[in-house]
Amino acid sequence: MIYYTADQHFGHSNIIYLCKRPFKDISIMDESLIMNWNNTVTSEDIVYILGDLIFRSNKHAAYYIEKLNGLKHLILGNHDHRWIKNCNLSKYFTSVSDYLQIKDGETHIALCHYPMLSWSGAARGSLHVHAHIHNIREGLVFETLKKMDNALNAGVEVNGYKPVTLEELITNNVKFKESDNSVSL
Numbered sequence: 001m002i003y004y005t006a007d008q009h010f011g012h013s014n015i016i017y018l019c020k021r022p023f024k025d026i027s028i029m030d031e032s033l034i035m036n037w038n039n040t041v042t043s044e045d046i047v048y049i050l051g052d053l054i055f056r057s058n059k060h061a062a063y064y065i066e067k068l069n070g071l072k073h074l075i076l077g078n079h080d081h082r083w084i085k086n087c088n089l090s091k092y093f094t095s096v097s098d099y100l101q102i103k104d105g106e107t108h109i110a111l112c113h114y115p116m117l118s119w120s121g122a123a124r125g126s127l128h129v130h131a132h133i134h135n136i137r138e139g140l141v142f143e144t145l146k147k148m149d150n151a152l153n154a155g156v157e158v159n160g161y162k163p164v165t166l167e168e169l170i171t172n173n174v175k176f177k178e179s180d181n182s183v184s185l
Helices: 014-018 026-040 061-065 139-144 166-178
Strands: 001-007 047-049 071-075 094-098 101-103 107-112 126-132 151-153
Touching: 026 071, 071 101, 071 151, 094 101, 151 166
Parallel strands: 001 047, 047 071, 071 094, 107 126, 126 151
Antiparallel strands: 101 107
16 A cells, blocks of 8 residues: 655644644654554555654654654655754665655656645646645645645645545545644544
């Protein structure tokens, strides 16, 4: 199986407040995210992480990454550049990039942490999977993305705090764009 996820922000206690995450504290959040991941992903599954995996953690990146199942591909986000300096990326990730184009079944997908207005194949049915906006439902960026059926937010707040398949990603994004709430646990 192929899964997509983003914006875990492991170790970042303020993210609970900023994104109104349903966790009492950072320890519970980190444990829940790891448990949700491993209850979904097997060691043979492919996971595309669209950035901001770890931020402001007092633990080494390996503490989190070693616990996560799957063959991991990291698409770098704005908060990844600090922790990756002290991590043997080739030990934990199949690939690390700023932008990646893949195929999931017959679907062409452009992967980037940041939402884009256009990408290769956008006019021919390809999809764009992004992150960065978390569960923010206001402002020009969200209003623009809301009109783009081919742009999908892989952020954990939108996807039940776990990696999801392309089908689940599409379903969760329809709900996210139509309602005032992100997908619950």
